[in-house]
Amino acid sequence: MKKLLLGLKPYKIGVAIILLLTLFRVLAELYLPTLMADIVDYGIVQNDIQYMLEIGGWMIGVAAFGTICACISSFYSSKVGSSFAKDLRQKMFYKVESFGVEEANRVGISSLINRTTNDINQVQQVTMMILRMVVLAPMMCIGGIVMAVSKNAKLSLIFVVAIPVLALIIYLVIKKGIPLFKVMQGKLDNLNGVLRENLTGVRVIRSFNKEEFEKERFLRANEDLTSTALRVNKIMAVTMPIMMIVLNLSTVAIIWFGGIQVDKGNMQVGDIMAFVQYGMQIMFSLMMVSMIFVMMPRASASADRINEILDILPTMTDKVSDGEMLNKGEIEFRNVSFSYPLAEKPVLEGLSFRLQPGKTTAIIGGTGSGKSTVLHLISRFYDVNNGEILVDGKNITEYAQSDLRHAIGYVPQKAVLFSGTIADNIRYGKEDATESEILEALETSQSKEFVDQLELGIESQISQGGTNLSGGQKQRLSIARALVRKPRIYLFDDSFSALDYRTDANLRKALKKDITDANVIIVAQRVSTIKDADTIIVLDEGKIAGIGTHEQLLISCSVYQEIVKSQGVVEETV
Ligand SMILES: Nc1ncnc2c1ncn2[C@@H]1O[C@H](COP(=O)(O)OP(=O)(O)OP(=O)(O)O)[C@@H](O)[C@H]1O
Numbered sequence: 001m002k003k004l005l006l007g008l009k010p011y012k013i014g015v016a017i018i019l020l021l022t023l024f025r026v027l028a029e030l031y032l033p034t035l036m037a038d039i040v041d042y043g044i045v046q047n048d049i050q051y052m053l054e055i056g057g058w059m060i061g062v063a064a065f066g067t068i069c070a071c072i073s074s075f076y077s078s079k080v081g082s083s084f085a086k087d088l089r090q091k092m093f094y095k096v097e098s099f100g101v102e103e104a105n106r107v108g109i110s111s112l113i114n115r116t117t118n119d120i121n122q123v124q125q126v127t128m129m130i131l132r133m134v135v136l137a138p139m140m141c142i143g144g145i146v147m148a149v150s151k152n153a154k155l156s157l158i159f160v161v162a163i164p165v166l167a168l169i170i171y172l173v174i175k176k177g178i179p180l181f182k183v184m185q186g187k188l189d190n191l192n193g194v195l196r197e198n199l200t201g202v203r204v205i206r207s208f209n210k211e212e213f214e215k216e217r218f219l220r221a222n223e224d225l226t227s228t229a230l231r232v233n234k235i236m237a238v239t240m241p242i243m244m245i246v247l248n249l250s251t252v253a254i255i256w257f258g259g260i261q262v263d264k265g266n267m268q269v270g271d272i273m274a275f276v277q278y279g280m281q282i283m284f285s286l287m288m289v290s291m292i293f294v295m296m297p298r299a300s301a302s303a304d305r306i307n308e309i310l311d312i313l314p315t316m317t318d319k320v321s322d323g324e325m326l327n328k329g330e331i332e333f334r335n336v337s338f339s340y341p342l343a344e345k346p347v348l349e350g351l352s353f354r355l356q357p358g359k360t361t362a363i364i365g366g367t368g369s370g371k372s373t374v375l376h377l378i379s380r381f382y383d384v385n386n387g388e389i390l391v392d393g394k395n396i397t398e399y400a401q402s403d404l405r406h407a408i409g410y411v412p413q414k415a416v417l418f419s420g421t422i423a424d425n426i427r428y429g430k431e432d433a434t435e436s437e438i439l440e441a442l443e444t445s446q447s448k449e450f451v452d453q454l455e456l457g458i459e460s461q462i463s464q465g466g467t468n469l470s471g472g473q474k475q476r477l478s479i480a481r482a483l484v485r486k487p488r489i490y491l492f493d494d495s496f497s498a499l500d501y502r503t504d505a506n507l508r509k510a511l512k513k514d515i516t517d518a519n520v521i522i523v524a525q526r527v528s529t530i531k532d533a534d535t536i537i538v539l540d541e542g543k544i545a546g547i548g549t550h551e552q553l554l555i556s557c558s559v560y561q562e563i564v565k566s567q568g569v570v571e572e573t574v
Contacts, residue, residue, distance in 0.1 A: 001303040004123060007084055014080040019135050021073035026139040028066030030147055033274035035059045040270030081128035085120050092116045095309055100316045101381045102341050110193040115309055119302035126299035133288045140285035148278040151271050155257055159282060162250040166243060170290040173239050178297035180232045185301050187225040194221045247283040254279050316383055321400035326407035328392045329488030329519040331355040331378060335387035338377060347373050348542045360520040362530030364563060365539030371523040372413055375491045379410055409482030411495040415474035417466035422451060423458040429481040437484055444510045445480035446503050471498040490520045496529050504529055527567050
């Protein structure tokens with residue numbers, strides 16, 4: 001928490017204003033009981049109306065001054081707290097943006113969302129509270145004690161008993177609360193994870209009639225969270241009444257022993273009334289401290305979770321962009337081996353090949369043979385464990401990631417579109433793409449026909465995740481997004497699988513015509529999609545089983561022969 005609070009530095013002036021105004025407010029509140037005692041002891045006792053009006057007027061003035069200070073400091077603490085949280089959210093977001101795929105997977109998407117929203121919210125609440133109370137509570141407590149002792153030192157001994165009792169209660173709450181709050185945030189992550197899976201997989205859940213099963217799973221996660229929350233709330237629920245009992249008993253004791261002193265003529269009635277108020281102020285300030293301590297464990301659990309993210313150092317190093325453009329797009333794998341983090345065995349082993357610009361290379365192989373992984377490594381989503389990948393003769397780790405990816409048009413296996421118009425989504429590939437460039441990309445990707453049928457054409461809205469489009473339409477738009485940037489390297493990860501044979505063939509024909517000098521790599525399952533490729537790489541359990549043309553592999557590669565045989569001869573309709 002301390003580390004996060006350093007983020008308040010830019011708001012020094014705001015913090016200073018809050019602390020100063022709180023100080024004035026405390027002084028005003030400490031002065032009020034003394035003025036009231038004066039009214040009772042002098043004004044009422046001597047029936048001096050003029051004195052009462054004068055001091056009463058003072059009291060109104062002092063109270064109004066204290067209230068104004070409280071309002072302004074409250075406004076500033078909200079402002080500083082909100083700005084601090086905004087900065088923190090931004091910092092988190094930028095950090096997560098800098099993560100490689102590995103770091104994001106390690107923490108988990110639900111947890112990252114939860115930490116950026118709920119955890120930062122907790123920290124914000126406590127920061128605002130600290131700003132309001134850090135001066136208020138100690139000043140009020142110390143000031144109250146000083147004033148009370150000055151009124152009657154003997155009667156102040158009541159606080160010698162009451163304060164340690166309150167301190168003990170606060171200690172017990174902290175001791176019990178901190179571990180529970182940590183557990184609670186973890187359970188909230190779990191609940192969010194279940195919720196997220198349910199929302200994204202709603203169609204699968206329905207089609208497999210798994211609603212009951214999922215309800216049960218959600219119920220379990222929900223009950224798990226609720227039972228911990230209840231335990232926390234039980235502690236909180238008993239804390240406040242116990243504190244109030246201590247407070248009320250102290251007041252009774254003040255009136256009781258104060259009454260005896262008045263009887264003996266050692267104290268005046270007004271002083272008892274002031275004393276009761278100072279007692280209240282001391283106790284309330286301790287209760288404020290206890291509230292900070294109650295919220296602090298939760299916020300400190302949240303702060304730890306935020307710091308965990310901010311402290312993660314991306315495993316992949318990055319170079320500063322020197323503006324060097326990759327102008328050829330030649331790719332070379334030299335004895336590349338790779339394992340996913342925490343995986344037991346390598347996904348790719350000893351891969352060596354060279355892919356020339358102006359050529360189309362296809363990668364084919366059984367499921368899980370490592371085809372997509374090859375594309376992930378070229379895009380540098382992960383770093384290789386052994387060997388090296390060179391682009392234009394230079395190891396890809398020597399390029400700034402942004403420069404490398406600028407030269408790549410990547411079409412993922414699962415099409416991802418963003419909410420916005422079709423044009424917005426295509427411009428994701430090239431920010432300043434003109435309308436004619438967009439139309440050209442749509443034409444090549446065989447999207448133009450269905451886009452033209454939409455009432456608003458390229459200005460038609462795509463809903464979040466592209467749910468208002470078919471699988472094939474989404475695929476084609478994500479191909480168009482890659483085409484519009486005219487990169488040196490195209491990576492198509494099984495991007496034609498959602499297309500019918502005719503569209504697949506038309507698309508490949510159009511690509512061949514449009515892309516003449518770039519390096520095109522196509523991962524595919526269908527032999528018909530790749531048999532015209534200049535080179536076909538056959539992968540088998542992470543190793544190269546053969547490299548060559550369709551005709552060469554039909555003769556030389558048994559794995560390829562098997563794939564072809566299993567698919568039969570597919571005649572293209574175009
Ligand atoms: N993020 C990951 N973490 C751990 N293992 C992974 C990860 N992604 C893929 N794998 C594993 O790596 C292997 C190769 O996966 P990859 O996606 O490259 O195969 P593929 O040939 O493209 O398969 P498919 O044709 O089914 O898409 C698989 O065994 C898979 O389980």
